[in-house]
């Protein structure tokens with residue numbers, strides 16, 4: 001095993017993975033720098049989700065290596081990987097994955113409570129992030145009483161409230177309308193940048209990818225040419241953020 005570069009928070013080498021014989025990843029290598037917002041783009045079925053699952057330790061690749069802060073993830077057992085995900089990573093899926101029986105603030109605080117943070121401190125952190133995401137007044141409501149866009153804000157608040165090293169976001173705005181999509185993503189990327197959180201964002205949407213610092217492309221489970229961000233999207237994405245998150 002070759003140790004990864006020091007400034008990469010996530011580093012993967014030559015990942016191969018198939019799903020029941022159908023290829024998901026076919027030799028993907030990449031590094032994600034500390035504090036970077038990296039977009040992984042590609043059409044449906046290109047391997048984005050499989051890559052995020054491998055990088056976040058949800059899936060062990062059939063071949064290849066994944067390192068987090070110079071620690072090998074691919075050799076960890078299920079319990080260590082579970083702890084790593086709980087303590088260091090956040091996950092935002094396309095569909096908000098909330099516990100229906102819990103209120104907005106309880107859903108947001110859940111990762112902190114699972115880590116053993118006190119009820120009081122977890123509630124405080126959750127409430128602060130809900131305020132920043134403009135859903136503070138909904139803190140006591142249950143998911144069924146909310147709009148889809150509000151539920152997805154809870155997912156974002158939950159990921160941020162846990163102060164992870166890395167947030168993996170898999171098509172986080174796929175189910176939202178265009179205006180909501182832009183606002184939520186700007187909030188996520190602005191908050192991540194100001195708190196030094198690395199983001200790996202899977203998307204097939206060029207407008208979403210334009211909010212990232214760097215974009216890599218996937219096609220049929222392989223890396224395709226790096227896609228540099230045009231200057232215009234820099235203005236559109238980073239500089240246009242005025243949220244105080």
Ligand SMILES: Nc1ncnc2c1ncn2[C@@H]1O[C@H](COP(=O)(O)OP(=O)(O)OP(=O)(O)O)[C@@H](O)[C@H]1O
Pocket residue numbers: 019020022023024042043044045046047048049050051204
């Ligand atoms: N659980 C699974 N069982 C069988 N095949 C799968 C499974 N998950 C993914 N695949 C296949 O692996 C390939 C990569 O899928 P993956 O979901 O990683 O791509 P994606 O780029 O995230 O696509 P999408 O945008 O549709 O989610 C596809 O051909 C897909 O059909």
